[in-house]
Structure formats: C-alpha cells, structure tokens
Amino acid sequence: MDILIHRDELVRALARAQGIVEKRPTLPILSAVLLQTTPEGLRATATDKTMTVIGDYAATVRSSGEVAVDANNFFQIAKVLSGDIVTLTVIDNGRLEVRAGASVFKLSTFNAADFPVTPALDQARSLAMESGALRRVIDRVHFAVAPDDNRYGLNGAHVEDTSVSDGAVVRFVGTDGNRLCWAQAPYKGELGIGKKMLLPRKGLGEIRKLLDGYEGDVQIAFGDRAALVQYPGILVHLRLLEADFPDYRQVLPASFKRRVVVDRDVLREALRRVSILATDATNSVRFQFTSDALQLSARKADAGDGKEDVPVELQGEPISMGFNARFMVEVLSAMQGSRVALELGEALAPCILRDLDDDNALFVVMPVRLD
C-alpha cells in the first residue's frame, strides 16, 4: 500500500474512526482503524462491534493494499502534521510509514486480516430520508434516550411507521423514564418494520455527527437485528438493541385540563437562572401557574432562594407543580419555534410540550413531587 492523501481528508477519516473505536477495547484490534485502498482512494473502517462505520476518502493510490493501525494514536499524529500532502506507505516490516513535511513516522500495525468482518445485511428494502429531516428527528430524540439504564429497552430510540393515507412517515421515540420525545419525518421507499426496532444511543449520536455538512438523501435499511445507514461515501452498520421498548402511547395523556403558552427562550433562560438555587441532587424548581404569569422558584439549603416571573397565557385553573430544571431546559433546547404550549393535568400528571411551529414532534416531561 502506497498512497498520497490530503492531510485534511486524512484527519476527517481518523477523527470519525477514533470516535467509534472503544477506549479500552476487549481485543487490541478493536482500537484499530482498517485502511484499505479502493479504485477511487482510501477506505477507512472502524468498529466497536455494535456499530461499524465505513468511509471513503479521496486519495491517490500508487500501490494498493490494506493495513490496520491504532486509530487514536494515528489521529493525534495526523492532526499536527505539517504540509498539505501526506504519504502513507506500508514498509518492509509491515509498519505504516507516514511522511509529511519534514516528519517521518513509522507506526506499529495490526494484521489487517484480524479486523472484524462487517456482517452483511440480508435486506433489500430501504427507505430514503432527506439528511436535514433525519438530523432534525435525531436532535429532538437523541438526548432523551437513556444513556445506560437497566431497563435495557430504554437505551435505544424506537422506530415505527406512522404513515397516514397521504404519505409515508417514520417516527423515532426516545425516553429515559423522566421525559419522552418523539419526532417524525416523511420518507420515500420501504420501511421494513421488524419486531424490535431499537437504534442504540451511541449509534444514533454517531450518525448525527456523520450527517453534519451532508445535504442529500440518506438510505436506511432495517434487517432483523441490524440496520444500515448510508449516503455516498459513508456506510454505517448498526446492531439493533435486543430489547422491548415500552408502550409509550400509554403515558401520553389523552386530554388536558390546562394549557399554557409561553415564549420558549424566556422560559428557558429564566429556568436556567432560578435553577442555580435548586438543590443539586433533585434540581427541582417550583412552577406556579396563575392566569397571566408563571412564577419559577427554587431553594437550596445554606445558599438561598431565587424566583422569577415569566409572562404566560393560561387556560384553566391555577396550579403549582415541580419539574427537574435540567430535563425541562433540555426539552426546550431541542425545540426550534419561538412559542411553546404546555398541556397540564394535575400536579403529578405528565406535562406535554408542543413546539407551536412544529407538529411533527412531541415532548413529555414527568413532574417531580415538591416538598
């Protein structure tokens, strides 16, 4: 293997790879990025065994071949290389020689044949979504997926078909038990719905990163236990979680007794300020709704208390309830419109938040009991 590659292109390939590989891999080869020449350039593959990302990058191939090197180590080096063009050559003893400017690095390598084979997906059906729509859906759902819950089914985003007569629609749903968010977008093609369609949290986050700066269609194919996400130059293989997602519709209140409309930024910033005086562990802030104002208040032992009034329009009876400020701020930050509606029941019933500029997403936050 002997190739010339632009430093920025190499850094892009390795930045992606080192984000995928495990920090403390169970097998040393799992810390490696597999580099392979293709007729068009360089292919870089990284995996943590639950997900595999294969990316194609522009390079001039002088001699074909493949090699596996420690992804993080190579990334640290590539970032600081001088000169625009980097030469990558597998030399006699199997090491990878990296030349750029006045620098010469000779990197230890793994046997490329030991690199895990990406499993195939025996699934011909796939759907296509606009990259912007997929970014929007992930941004509204990813933060609400549980990071590492022992209710295993909460550790992924549930995917389902919510098509109506006039169009095909796919919905992603995430919840950690404290809040629940769904967002949906139209698709073309076929959504092959399996029984358990749970995209793991890390994979969803990595796909979101890969979508940055890409405009165009993204293809998604679901198999029984895996999904493929691809666009020109990128292919991601994701193992689906083998677990059950709860019947989330059960927690969505069918009706509400109170409806509050409020400016999203004003509420979020007021909440951020008041929550500085919320108790660290619970982060709970009192929301006292009256006909024209929401008074936020918090108290922290030994520190003091804070309160702030936010103008609102309330339909229904005044009520006082508590929320975890961080959960509420994160939901408000995942919205885009300037105004938001809160649909409330009694003090301990779930609160539904709707972005008044976006019908294709819904957010639920569970209240907390106030002392």
Add this chain to the structure above:
Amino acid sequence: MDILIHRDELVRALARAQGIVEKRPTLPILSAVLLQTTPEGLRATATDKTMTVIGDYAATVRSSGEVAVDANNFFQIAKVLSGDIVTLTVIDNGRLEVRAGASVFKLSTFNAADFPVTPALDQARSLAMESGALRRVIDRVHFAVAPDDNRYGLNGAHVEDTSVSDGAVVRFVGTDGNRLCWAQAPYKGELGIGKKMLLPRKGLGEIRKLLDGYEGDVQIAFGDRAALVQYPGILVHLRLLEADFPDYRQVLPASFKRRVVVDRDVLREALRRVSILATDATNSVRFQFTSDALQLSARKADAGDGKEDVPVELQGEPISMGFNARFMVEVLSAMQGSRVALELGEALAPCILRDLDDDNALFVVMPVRLD
C-alpha cells in the same frame, strides 16, 4: 447596604473573588467574598489566607453597609442575570437580595465581622514597575515554578535585585528542578530586599490575571513575610513562602562547548509532533545535533517511532542528547523572538536557551538520560 451596580462590573468582581477563595475551605467564611460599600462604590475582598485580593468597582451607593456571601454561588448567579443593572440590598433577615430584570435572588450570608482581617504591611518602601514589564517577567517564570514540591523553596518565584550602575533591575527566578527560568525588568523606587523573597506560585498566577488589560505602573512593597502588589482599584496582599530558594547560579554553566541557533517556532512544532510518539511517562525525545541539522526522534513501545529534521546552525562537535519534550516546548513557548540559541555542554549538562531578541531572560532545561 443598598447599591446599584452594572452587571458586567459585578461579574468582574465576583470572577476575581471566586478564583481566590478555596474550593474546600477549612472555615466556611473562607468561601465568601466580603462586599463593602465605599464612598465611590463597591469593594470586594476575597482571601485564601495566603493571599488576599481587594478590588474597587464602580457602583451607586444608596445605603452603606457590608455583607459576606458565598463567592462561587454568587458568581454563578451573576453570570446569567438578565438586564444591565443589578440591585444588591441587605434585607431584614440579613440575607442579600439580588434583583435584576425579572429575577429576585435572596442569598444566605455570613457575618461580615467574621471575615478575616487583611494583615497590614509595615513597609514604607515600594518599587514601581510598568504593568507590561511585570506581565512579561511573570510569563517567563511562572510556568517553571514547582506546583507542589516537597523541596518547599521551589514552590515560589525568588525575587532579587540585579541592579547595575546605570539602572535599578529586579529579577524573578523560578525552577522545579527540571528547568529554571529567570526574567528581569527595570524598576523605579525602592526594592526593600528581605532575606527570603519567595512569591508563591498561586499568588503569582493571580497577579498575572489581574494585570490583564491594565496599563500603567504597578506598586510592589516587600515586608518581612508578605508583599503588597497594587495599582489603582486593586490591592493584593501575598504571604511570602517561608523557605529557602536554592543558589540557582550554581547550576548555570559558566561556559559552553556547543552553540546551536534554530528557528523557535520550527523547533517547537517539530518537537510537538515527534513527542506524540514519546513514551508517556518520560516524554523523552532524542536531539541529535549535526553541523546543519537537528534530528528529533522518539519511540513508544507498541505504537511506533517518529523523527523529524530541523535546520540549525551548530558551532562545536556533533552530539546526541535527550530532553523531556514538554519541558522544552513550555520554555520555547515562554519566549517571544523568532530565533533561539541553545548553549550545550556534554550530554547530561544543563542546556541554556536564550531568546536572541531578549537579553533580559534566561532559560535552562536539564537533559534526560536516553536508554
């Protein structure tokens, strides 16, 4: 106490205070900033018992008084306040009411009378230095002061008079045993030299921060066990370290066998690259000097090796020696000129580095033994 203060001015006062107070104070009051009205505005005092910073800030005093509040807590709140003007009022129960925009915070307070009294300095003599000159001296010395050495005298910067017939000059010296740096600048007035003139590392760093953005003279007065640093609006009281600084002139070689001139940035960047493949613990890089080139090389087990050639001018015989890359990079970063001279003896003798654009500083790095 009842005052109006611009939010930015309050944030400036509290940012300084929370940098001084201890994170885990031995006495609760040591986490507090003391706020006192003056005829001109607000005075804020913070201390960690080894140093005290007193700052004056513009404010409109409607009613005089004083109060002590948790510095970090108040800083977190002040940072996010809305509106330009903040009202600070001590209310009935002794709490401090903070009003800004739609927010009202009521902060717990300490008894202001419990706040430690800043000791007086019975020292009439003081010197004056240009703030830019003092910044320059601290920037060249502070990083080399030991952060927490059991050779207690290394934990401060040594101050001495190096005046010559045509002008008064003060020199600061710092060393952690691995490198040694001194820098000096002219002064006006009187330098009252005590026996042990050791400015503690943290105090030196805080003074450097306080000098940012200030142009004009800085007054420094040394007492037996403390120093006062002041400029209009700021007064810093520093306890000097009660320890002996080593006789640093003994480690400075009187002559050299080799002299190398090299571009500072080129050497520093090459060193940064090659050191990625240095062993983490020792960080050692081989410097192989020949008549026209310096070859840097490093090797890390299991990762690989790196090398790079840097053009140099060498007077004297070729030699190969080792340096801790981080120590060398930090010294090169503390210089300003484009070219630097390395004065070398044998492989394990101290290396003196001189900024060819600056006679008023000197840097020494100890070599390391190569395997």
